[in-house]
Amino acid sequence: MIYWNADLAAKISCSRQEMETLLPYIDHLVDVSRTLHQTGIQPSADQFSSEKDIFFRYGLLLVSEGLAGDILEEILAVLLYVSEEKGIAFLRQCVAAEAILSIANGDDQDTLLRKLLPYCGVDRALAALAKGKTEHAD
Amino acid sequence: MLIERLGHMYALWGPSGKAPERNPRIDQTIQSVRRFIAAIQETSEDRKALFTQSQQSRRKAMKLAYLLLASESDAAAIRDAFLSSGLLSSGQRASKLDALIWLAGTEAASRGIHPYTIFLIMTAFFGPAAAETELRWLQEKAKATIPTLEEFIVPGxxxxxxxxxxxxxxxxxxxxxxxxxxxxxxxxxxxxxxxxxxxxxxxxxxxxxxxxxxxxxxxxxxxxxxxxxxxxxxxxxxxxEEGETEAPENQRIKGLEAFEEEEVFADPDLIRSTTKIVMLAEAKVLKATLSSMSDNEIASILRCMEAIAHERLLSLISPGRQKHVLTVIQKTGNTTNSRMLRDAQLFAQKLLASYAPKNLKPGESLSIPEEVRALISSLLSRE
The missing domain is CATH 1.10.220.30 (Flagellar motor switch protein FliG, alpha-alpha superhelical domain)
Incomplete structure (x- = not known):
């Protein structure tokens, strides 16, 4: 069960318009995930140096060290707990953390989207998933 | 679930307060964390050494961490000890995060987590920028400490x-x-x-x-x-973790069909002999023979026998290997009679080698069932 807390709720709260801006970011996360799924991680190269999002970059470095599952979730939860970000910036970090866990777990693109889209709000997630389903059916 | 875990942390500890910026005090904490993982690695289960570390520590949270590890406390006892110590109370906001770092580290150590992973958990409390700097430091340290392994092979x-x-x-x-x-x-x-x-x-x-x-x-x-x-x-x-979308069972059926279609080109006598050998040989000997063969070799020998023998051979290898072998078959084109004979003879030789014990003395005969021996001799003498 989720222990909702007023401080966490205030930290994560943002407007519907702000949530809309998550979609391009989710696209970026899905692109990175797809590339890593196909090519793998080259631990010897500085593969993630071009990733400007420091939270996401650090998460990918942890994945490259073979971390996944409970331990990775524990570290990401600590990073979110101490995060100074608020509102949409904090929500982006939550989405990034979810994507990192999903990449470590080897989830396919469809599963990743199902995990990330709900962060845009239920209506937006349903619309995006339905659109994806229609495109798939075509 | 990530949000569930985060919600639980907020419910237990409240908001974290302002994240620590890099300052002399934080640098000092990071140095202490580095020493902490070194101490865990060096002292291992040496309780006396951990007690000594506890006595030498000046800061309360660190002292408590070493003390709890020395007393082999479990995770629940560690949480209780930190709670009752007052270090986590809201009145001591400045030291709250510091206490949480040591609580997380001590708890992780009590769970038997590797010291390097403990370090990653503890440094996460400094935020992603500082944590990345510390990860780079740990990478350099780890490079120098990768243990040297010796040769040791378990057939499997x-x-x-x-x-x-x-x-x-x-x-x-x-x-x-x-x-x-x-x-x-x-x-x-x-x-x-x-x-x-x-x-x-x-x-x-x-x-x-x-x-x-x-x-x-x-x-x-x-x-x-x-x-x-x-x-x-x-x-x-x-x-x-198969990357392809095709279901493994479909691949298996396609693979079997691929070489069953090609059987029309094969020498029926060769097929009969190889099939009999596979059906009569002992499972453990066949398994040892297959272990000494590559996926390509197994795919080739499967073309030299009837379907009933395919099932037997495939049942002796792992599902993952079965899939590889069937993929090889799918990708391979038609074969010739002479090639099939060579493949069957190679298999017969490997089977013979598997029957031979390592300590076989000169003049001593192999314990092969008579019928299998005759079939192998006949197969090897074919031209």
């Missing part, structure tokens, strides 16, 4: 297929992460040094160092059978 399904698996590094990386370090290490414990070195470069230096340490430990703790079981479990996960 993974030992046979690791070369093929290494051709798909992305899939192998995913499998290692999903299997986790302990299972991966137990499975790789039976692989040759040559392959272990190739596996270790698939992971960053911290992960590689942890994995190498665990392989070393697994080789000391586990019996051959246990390593074989771990290999099978790892291979099952590897098979599940």
């Amino acid at each position: 399904d993974l030992t046979d297929t690791i070369e093929e698996a290494l051709k798909e590094p992305a899939r192998l990386q995913r499998t290692i992460r999903i299997a986790g370090m302990p299972l991966s290490a137990s499975a790789f414990a039976g692989c040759s040094l040559y392959y272990i070195e190739k596996i270790l470069v698939l992971i960053g230096p911290i992960g590689a160092s942890i994995l190498a340490e665990m392989i070393h430990s697994a080789r000391q703790r586990l019996m051959s059978d246990e390593i074989s079981t771990a290999q099978q479990a790892f291979l099952d996960l590897f098979a599940q």
Whole structure:
């Protein structure tokens, strides 16, 4: 069960318009995930140096060290707990953390989207998933 | 679930307060964390050494951490001790985060987590920028401390297929992460040094160092059978991580169909002889023979026998290897009678070698069933 807390709720709260801006970011996360799924991680190269999002970059470095599952979730939860970000910036970090866990777990693109889209709000997630389903059916 | 865990942390500890910026006090804490993991590595289960560390520590949270580890407290007792110490109370906001760092580290150590991973958990409290700097430091330290392993091979399904698996590094990386370090290490414990070195470069230096340490430990703790079981479990996960969308069973059917269609070109007498050999030979000898053959060789020999023998041979190899063999068959074109004869004779030779005990004395005959012996002789004398 989720222990909702007023401080966490205030930290994560943002407007519907702000949530809309998550979609391009989710696209970026899905692109990175797809590339890593196909090519793998080259631990010897500085593969993630071009990733400007420091939270996401650090998460990918942890994945490259073979971390996944409970331990990775524990570290990401600590990073979110101490995060100074608020509102949409904090929500982006939550989405990034979810994507990192999903990449470590080897989830396919469809599963990743199902995990990330709900962060845009239920209506937006349903619309995006339905659109994806229609495109798939075509 | 991530949000559930985060919500639980907020419910337990309240908001974290302002994240620490890099300052002399934080640098001092980071140095203490570095010493903490070094102490855990060096003292291991030496309680007296941990007590000494506790006595030498000046800060309360650190002192408590060493003391709790020395007294072999479990995770729940550690949480209770930190709570009742007052270090986590809201009145002491400045030191709250510091206390949480030591609580997390001590708790992780009590769970038997590797010191390098404990370090990553503890440094996460400094935020991603500082944590990344510390990860780079740990990477350099880990590079210098990867343990040297000795050659040790346990025949098993993974030992046979690791070369093929290494051709798909992305899939192998995913499998290692999903299997986790302990299972991966137990499975790789039976692989040759040559392959272990190739596996270790698939992971960053911290992960590689942890994995190498665990392989070393697994080789000391586990019996051959246990390593074989771990290999099978790892291979099952590897098979599940199939990148292609086609269902494994479809692949299996397609593969079988591919070579069953080609049987029309084969010499019926050769097919009959090879089939009989496979059906009559003992399972353990066949298994040993298959272990000494590559996927390509197994795919080739499957073309030289009837379907009933396919089932027997395929049942003696792992599901992951079955899939590889069937993929090879699908990709291979028609064969010729002379090629089939060569493949069948190579198989017969390998089967003979498997029947021969290592300590066979000159003049001593092999204990092969009479009918199998006659069939092998007949097959090897064919031109």
